[in-house]
Amino acid sequence: MTYLCDMPRPVEAYREDQTALETVLGKAVAILRSFTPEDQILSLAEIVRRTGLPKGSAHRVAGDLVGHGLLDKAARGYRLSGGMFELGMRASVERSLLELAMPFLQDLYERTHETVHLGVTDGQAVVYVAKIGGHRQANAPSRVGGRMPLHCTAIGKVLLAHADPVDRNTVLSAPLQRRTAHTIVAPGLLRRQLESVLDSGVAFEREESTLGLLCVASPVMGLDGRTAVAAVSVTGPVGRFRPELHATAVRAAAQGISSVIARRADTRSPSSSAGA
Amino acid sequence: MTYLCDMPRPVEAYREDQTALETVLGKAVAILRSFTPEDQILSLAEIVRRTGLPKGSAHRVAGDLVGHGLLDKAARGYRLSGGMFELGMRASVERSLLELAMPFLQDLYERTHETVHLGVTDGQAVVYVAKIGGHRQANAPSRVGGRMPLHCTAIGKVLLAHADPVDRNTVLSAPLQRRTAHTIVAPGLLRRQLESVLDSGVAFEREESTLGLLCVASPVMGLDGRTAVAAVSVTGPVGRFRPELHATAVRAAAQGISSVIARRADTRSPSSSAGA
DNA sequence: TCATCTCATTCCACTGACTGGAACGTTTCG
DNA sequence: CGAAACGTTCCAGTCAGTGGAATGAGATGA
Numbered sequence: 001m002t003y004l005c006d007m008p009r010p011v012e013a014y015r016e017d018q019t020a021l022e023t024v025l026g027k028a029v030a031i032l033r034s035f036t037p038e039d040q041i042l043s044l045a046e047i048v049r050r051t052g053l054p055k056g057s058a059h060r061v062a063g064d065l066v067g068h069g070l071l072d073k074a075a076r077g078y079r080l081s082g083g084m085f086e087l088g089m090r091a092s093v094e095r096s097l098l099e100l101a102m103p104f105l106q107d108l109y110e111r112t113h114e115t116v117h118l119g120v121t122d123g124q125a126v127v128y129v130a131k132i133g134g135h136r137q138a139n140a141p142s143r144v145g146g147r148m149p150l151h152c153t154a155i156g157k158v159l160l161a162h163a164d165p166v167d168r169n170t171v172l173s174a175p176l177q178r179r180t181a182h183t184i185v186a187p188g189l190l191r192r193q194l195e196s197v198l199d200s201g202v203a204f205e206r207e208e209s210t211l212g213l214l215c216v217a218s219p220v221m222g223l224d225g226r227t228a229v230a231a232v233s234v235t236g237p238v239g240r241f242r243p244e245l246h247a248t249a250v251r252a253a254a255q256g257i258s259s260v261i262a263r264r265a266d267t268r269s270p271s272s273s274a275g276a
Numbered sequence: 277m278t279y280l281c282d283m284p285r286p287v288e289a290y291r292e293d294q295t296a297l298e299t300v301l302g303k304a305v306a307i308l309r310s311f312t313p314e315d316q317i318l319s320l321a322e323i324v325r326r327t328g329l330p331k332g333s334a335h336r337v338a339g340d341l342v343g344h345g346l347l348d349k350a351a352r353g354y355r356l357s358g359g360m361f362e363l364g365m366r367a368s369v370e371r372s373l374l375e376l377a378m379p380f381l382q383d384l385y386e387r388t389h390e391t392v393h394l395g396v397t398d399g400q401a402v403v404y405v406a407k408i409g410g411h412r413q414a415n416a417p418s419r420v421g422g423r424m425p426l427h428c429t430a431i432g433k434v435l436l437a438h439a440d441p442v443d444r445n446t447v448l449s450a451p452l453q454r455r456t457a458h459t460i461v462a463p464g465l466l467r468r469q470l471e472s473v474l475d476s477g478v479a480f481e482r483e484e485s486t487l488g489l490l491c492v493a494s495p496v497m498g499l500d501g502r503t504a505v506a507a508v509s510v511t512g513p514v515g516r517f518r519p520e521l522h523a524t525a526v527r528a529a530a531q532g533i534s535s536v537i538a539r540r541a542d543t544r545s546p547s548s549s550a551g552a
Numbered sequence: 553t554c555a556t557c558t559c560a561t562t563c564c565a566c567t568g569a570c571t572g573g574a575a576c577g578t579t580t581c582g
Numbered sequence: 583c584g585a586a587a588c589g590t591t592c593c594a595g596t597c598a599g600t601g602g603a604a605t606g607a608g609a610t611g612a
Contacts, residue, residue: 022571022597022598023300023340023570023598023599024299024300024301024569024570024571024598024599025300025301025304025337025340025341025344026344028301028304029344029345029346032363033363035363035366036366037365037366037371039366039368040368040372041368043588043589044588044589044590045587045588045589053572054571054572054573055572055573055588055589055590056571056572056573056574056590056591056592057570057571057572059589059590059591060570060571060572061301064299064301065301068301068302068305069305070305072369079367079368079369080363080364080366080367080368081367082367082369082370082396082398082403083398084363084364084366084367085364085365085367085370085371085403085405085421086364086398086403086421086423087308087309087311087356087360087363087364087421088356088360088361088362088363088364088365088367088421089313089361089364089419089420089421089422090311090312090313090315090356090360090421091355091356091357091358091360091361091364092315092316092317092355092356093348093355093358093361094358094361095313095361095419095420095421096316098420099419099420102407102408102409103409103410103411103413106385106408106409106410107410109382110386120358122358122359122362127358127361127362129361131378132378132382132408133378133379133382134379134382134383135379137379143365143371143375144365144371144374144375145361145362145363145364145365145366145371146365298568298569298600299569299570299599300569300570300598300599319559319560320559320560320561321558321559321560324559329601330600330601330602331559331560331561331601331602332561332562332563332600332601332602332603333599333600333601335560335561335562336599336600336601337599
């Protein structure tokens with residue numbers, strides 16, 4: 001019930017819905033993936049509902065996962081464990097990106113005192129790698145590890161503008177989901193915006209994903225200097241917040257991160273995009 | 277070769293070394309766990325060496341993990357994928373703790389401009405959940421998702437002081453590993469320190485885990501007000517950094533987080549400690 | 553240039569780990 | 583107090599998974 005949210009279900013991105021529910025591993029991954037960023041605890045019944053696994057199997061595999069320390073057994077069900085968190089933090093790309101970027105994000109926050117995001121592309125969505133903000137930031141629905149569509153967020157537009165043309169066209173030719181009255185759903189308009197992003201080095205978003213929120217973003221370039229490996233953004237509420245005024249600061253932060261990446265050429269930026 | 281570090285290998289904590297390498301799931305988890313925070317890319321041969329799996333099996337399971345999006349196949353081997361990062365970030369306890377704590381950590385950083393940590397206990401080690409700092413913080417060896425022993429870090433001492441007596445005694449009765457010349461290896465001395473931590477609400481560390489580093493930490497209390505669910509710390513270099521001067525700020529940040537936790541009593545803080 | 557490593561990948565016949573439906577307790581709720 | 587939903591246990595069949603061996607692909611060195 002409560003997991004119905006308007007963000008794209010991650011499950012859809014991976015096409016393993018039915019692909020491999022017949023192997024142990026497939027079942028295990030399906031169970032792990034049945035947790036959304038909104039969930040704290042999932043009952044066995046809920047897991048069964050979401051994954052479509054037979055009750056018996058779900059029970060057994062979930063139990064095994066607990067045994068392996070990837071799931072915790074709570075009073076009313078299961079939840080992703082600290083061990084899972086630990087493993088996730090060892091994902092090399094995200095972790096090293098985060099470590100390199102953190103000081104710059106920090107600076108950016110201090111300069112603006114608005115919510116700062118760092119995001120990367122995965123499939124056809126933004127995945128947030130970091131989010132820092134003060135006490136007054138209850139509004140933004142983004143969560144670290146959460147997803148948002150590419151076409152209606154500043155970070156997404158930046159990444160899309162610098163993406164491989166094939167991937168960009170894939171997004172532009174599919175129907176652009178409307179999220180608010182301000183969401184850009186006309187491919188032509190969006191394409192023109194993306195072109196100007198390449199010139200200016202920043203993208204804006206004005207209540208296109210969430211009412212009341214404005215955003216500026218700028219790309220973090222990879223080693224080749226062509227493709228963006230990530231993007232930095234500053235978000236604030238309609239009213240006091242003027243995104244244009246922060247464009248320079250955001251651009252500076254993003255370029256700072258880019259140059260640090262360039263300086264230590266061990267973090268390979270793979271061009272591997274979403275698998276067919 | 278390069279993965280030899282003096283931090284406790286997480287593998288030791290879970291006793292699945294040989295326990296269940298015979299099930300698919302066991303193999304999969306073993307492969308995932310064979311990545312340490314230092315590793316970027318692991319070759320198949322290296323995975324085989326660390327896990328002890330037969331080459332054929334390792335190859336097959338690793339391939340399956342790639343298919344399920346938990347591993348990426350890079351040029352020279354495998355690495356933990358962004359999907360893994362995403363999953364890890366959904367671990368409810370760590371994630372909600374992080375979200376609640378972030379604004380306070382932010383404040384603390386702005387006030388001190390020194391490296392700020394947030395850590396929790398897992399087994400008999402500290403696991404870092406957040407680390408924020410500026411450009412001048414290359415020294416601290418800690419990493420988000422990384423581990424450190426309890427007895428030689430400020431965060432560890434705070435958590436130990438507020439831990440279940442049984443767990444505390446387990447640590448105190450085992451030999452305390454020496455990490456520097458300043459590491460406290462005398463159980464009696466450590467126990468006395470822990471007692472004073474309960475009074476003062478802060479713990480100090482002076483080059484006990486890493487030479488040249490000083491640290492203050494304070495506990496984040498759970499709903500019951502007795503046990504600590506996490507701890508906040510500020511770290512700085514010998515010389516300019518005076519930990520005592522930051523004790524108040526650290527305590528304030530930790531208490532701020534504690535009170536937010538208390539205010540929204542949905543985040544259950546389970547008393548479940550490390551399983552036997 | 554060729555020999556000799558090491559690593560990655562493919563193959564295949566055997567087998568026991570995994571399967572999932574059904575039956576049994578337990579809790580929740582009207 | 584029934585009824586419904588949930589969690590747990592059980593078990594015989596079988597197919598997914600197994601791992602040793604052979605082959606291909608690269609790297610190293612003399």
